[in-house]
Amino acid sequence: MPRRLNRSWLWIAAFALAGSVGLGGALSVRAEDPPPKPEAPAPQEPEEPKEISLVDFAIEANAVDERLSQIQARISLIDVVDEVTKELDAIDTEVDEVRESFEALADRRAMSSELNVLSLRLQELTARTDRQIDRLSVYATELEELATRNDQDIERWTRALRQARRPSVPVSVRNRTASILEGLRAGRKELEQKSGEVLALQSRALDVRDGVLTSQQNVKIAQREQVDSVFERQDPPLWEPDAISDKGAARVGYEIGLSGTAVASYLREKRGVLLLQLFLVLTLGWLLVRARAALTARIDKRQQAGGIPWEDRAMQALRHPWAAALLLGIASARIFDLGRMVEIIILTWVVALPLWFVVYKEMVPAKFRKALVGLGLLGTLHIVVALVSGRSGAERILLFVELVVACGGALWLIRFLREVDVPKRTRQGFWFSVTSLWARLALLIASIGVGATVVGYTYLAAEAATATIIGTIVATAWMAVARIGEAVVSTAVYMGRADAFRMVRANRDVTAQTLSRVIRLFATAMFAWSFADITSVWRPLGRWLGRALSADLGLGLATTGVTFEDFFAFFIILWVSWVLARFVSFVLREEIFPRLRMEQGVPFALTTFTRYAIIAIGFVAAISILGLPLDRVTIVLGALGVGIGFGLQNLVNDVVSGFVLLTERPIRLRDKVQIDDILGNVSDIGIRASTIRTFDGAEVIVPNGDLLSGRVVNWTLSAPQQRVIIPVGIAYGTDPAEVLGILTKVADAHEKVFKAPAPLALFRGFGESSLDFELRVFMDPKDVLEVPSELTVAINEALKEAGIEIPFPQRDLHLRGVPEGLIPAAAGTAADTDTVADTDAVTDAVTDTRADA
Known part of the structure; x- marks a missing residue:
């Protein structure tokens, strides 16, 4: 359960890789088929030339x-x-x-x-x-x-x-x-x-x-x-006598013959692209140096304060800015397509390996750096195997040793990741999960390579070695590139370098997390591209997926047929339109509309309509990808309309009511409304239902149809103001005019009380124990709890300073004696004595009651 999010990311990356391989195969399969020839237009008969008069x-x-x-x-x-x-x-x-x-x-x-x-x-x-x-x-x-x-x-x-x-x-x-x-x-x-x-x-x-x-x-x-x-055997098994002889053995080396003339010719041919890449490296180096200096200054200011996670991660990635810039430049060489002859590839690896070690060692625990050294040496051994020529038997032995060492390294990494003491958040993080998955996958591939070397499948073993060793180095290199990108983004976002954008300034965490996901997705895609480029085992899978995706499903929905590829493109377009709709809504809501003066509710309505419009356009584009005829779409919509008419009346009513709420705006976002016994603020107006957040913190889902058909009290429709009445009781004998002046003065002195309509103090009448007054003031609905409390305290202080008493409720008791004719004379003295005692007790009780009051 705690790793569900990270594993979902891994499944998304794997699905994207499989989909890209399948689409590539589908395109290759379609490329092999000749395109349909367009029909030639019917020849037009030449017009008869007119005579010249x-x-x-x-x-x-x-x-x-x-x-x-x-x-x-x-x-x-x-x-x-x-x-x-x-x-x-x-x-x-x-x-x-x-x-x-x-x-x-x-x-x-x-x-x-x-x-x-x-x-x-x-x-x-x-x-x-x-x-x-x-x-x-x-x-x-x-x-x-x-x-x-x-x-x-x-x-x-x-x-x-x-x-x-x-x-x-x-x-x-x-x-x-x-x-x-x-x-x-x-x-x-x-x-x-x-x-x-x-x-x-x-x-x-x-x-x-x-x-x-x-x-x-x-x-x-x-x-x-x-x-x-x-998938064919090239050499005899290792247990046979002539297993490692050079006679008839398969070649896995590349016979490199790098010369100065070839390098000079290469530099002349790629001069423009190399200069562009050099400019890119210098620009990236300058940006990374600036980012490291700013981050160092921020950390120095805190001195003894506790470390912040994003600062620590960014400092690790930016510790060697120029090495990181060079590594980024080499990683972009595949994008620029700077020539792919084998000599240049090997030379690139020789330069990139030290840069990779210098940059990546800062991003891993100290105990893990020895493993990086071993991985670098293993990569060097792989290059040596590629450069070996002349003795094919020696190449096979080196390949076997290389794969055995790779298996041992993968086992050590799996055990290390299992036993290393890291925080729970780090263990459940994206990079830790990716590393654990890749370690197990590398162990599986290397084990297959060892077995292939033993039984004589030398080319399969060479592919396994490339996938395991070079694939691991490429994976960690792109992980380092992603970490560097995340460091630059975090530094820019959290240190105010992008505060010119309001949406960044108000949503720093969301912006940093979203950009980090984009960078990780890009790094994952580039790794998949690079991994597919250095290996060839994926091609059968690609061809199989290509045929599967290009096969007609026979659904009869379109004249040209519908394939899995069409369905895949259909859902991709829907997903892209949904992501684009959310992004555009976010930009409108956080960046553009706050800079414009609009009535309350208008930005929300425009944002909602824009979001649904983009989704609708994406849906139409996705339907067009399937090639569905419009007449069949019309039939489906007609059948859907019949179903709506019978069974979805309430749903359609709510949806239409939602559009009415967004256009007429009788209820707007953040309005204070009351529906029956529900009182709260409108927090969301959806296409089917709206959400009202009560003052107790509960969120009530109300169908949009009820908001239009029922009785709704909107406290802030015409203006964001609400009246509050504060009752005040004053002791008898006080001048009412003086009290009215004090109440008005207190209300005028409060900054959150509206001046228009002006505060109003009223003398409401004579109560049982006091003269009854009222103070009526208008204020913003969000202040109806704290402002009345502040006004009540201020009124109490003002009356106390003026010497005006606020009375408490009291009652007068009139005690009547018993007529003399009803009590015997003999008992009169005792009765009178009891009556007086009872009267004293009542008097004491009244006195105690007043004291308590």
Whole structure:
């Protein structure tokens, strides 16, 4: 139970990883299927050219001259032949480079990331080639339109020339017609020549595209063969005599041949991106140094005060700012795609390992740092295994040792995490739970690798070693990146660096926690991407999930079919719209509306409508993803309407009433209302029901229909004010005018009593024991408890200073004696004595009563 939240985060991350793998596989499966060809438009019959009359001859001749002059300008304006030729030459060069890189991988086992990069480069080249083909198609269409227009003009002016040969036609007209016709024919030759160039270039572009697709298919085949080889035996079992011989053994090394020329060529090729990354590292370093200085100054001011958890965590992450900045820069290299040749990958690992150790060791307990040293040495051993060449048997032995050590390290980590003395909150925290889960997963993978090495599945063992060791280093590196990001966010939020935003200033804890979750989610996604990039075992799972997600469910809901992928996208869009609606509502409620002057209740109504509008738009977008026809949606809505009419009348009434409450606003948020015996403030107005918080702290859920149909007393509808009556009793004999003046003066002196309407003091009448007065004042409804108490105390002090007595209730008793004729004379003396004694007792009792009063 205490770890439910953290485990839910882990399940969300695992589900996101599986979903991303499945979607990637679905996209790859769909990419293999040819896209449907659009239907060609029906050919339009050319219009019959009109005859040229002698009356319009001059106008038509000028128009043709203008078109002839524009043909050359138009051709030069839209000419893309030279640009496309240069681009195709560049694509050819890059395709040759990719082909050479791919052929170089034939002699050794390629890294999964190497094949991934080749595949991505070929996809980019395919997209570039398609863009050039589209440009040529557009250009050819333009040339075809010009040629069609020119042919129509040739036909018209050929007929005009036949008519101009009549004796009645002037010679100048005949010559002018022949000149125009000659120009049109020259334009046709130029258009035909340019069209020929475009056709030849289109043919070359298609050939280039075929070459790119062929290379891409070869890379896909290599990726599949790499995956298939993982589950095939390459070497004999270790218990056989020739198990570790080099003859016929599988190669797991990469035969690195790093040279200065290759490094110089790489630096020249990636100069722009490297400069951008250097700028990013310098900027991050400067920000981290500033954050550490501010945090150090804050901690120094507290001196002997107790530590604050977020300060301690942030100080651990920011202890080495420049190393952290360099680690962040290296982590961003995968995003910038700074080249993925094996030499650069190994060089990156050599640089990143010390930075990773320096940064991450500050974030773990001191007892755990020895394990980090061991993990770093194990990573170094893995790089050595990757660099070993020549003796395949030695590689297998090193791989076996590496995996055995990894199993021992995973067992030690599991035991350490189980026995380490940490606070309960830390043990139930996100990072501790992630580390415990990964330790068990690493033990499982490393154990599989050890068994694979023993029985001869060398490639599977190599994948297991990469997943266990490099995966662990990558996981802890992204954990360090996330911790650094959380430190920067916490420092900015809690130290007022983001106080320009009111929503941050008023919700520091919520803002810091939300941004921390976003950073953790981003780090988890980047780790999943990196882990999938360095291993290839996930590809069968990805292909299986891709086929499953792309399979038609046969529900008949849409003409194109509905798949699991569509349902997955449907729920993703709904979730994104819900999150976006909450975020926009939060920004409107906490940041924008408080800066505007609006009536009470208007910001809440606008926020509510905006939230439901975003959710509704997301729902429509999600429905469109499923491809449901509108007529079927209408049928469903009609059936739903019938159901609503019969069984959901009260629910619809409450929902409609909720919209009426938000639009007409007879009851607004924070209004003081009374419904029957319920008195309290409105704390929420929902779409179906509203919440009233009583002054005892109870929350009463009231359906919106009852708020509109029932009798509701709203104390603050027109104005946030409430009248309070304070009764006062004064002793008889006091001047009423003096008392009225004192009461008015006391009310005017209180700052929370409204001046308009003005306080009113009244003399209400003569009571049994006092002169009865009333003080009537108006105040804010939230002050109706404390202000009357303060006024009562002030009135008592003022009357005491004026010497005015506040009486207590009293009664006069009249005792009557017994007539003399009713009592015998002999007993008279005794009776009188008893009567006097009783009278004295009553008198003492009355005296005691007055004293008690």
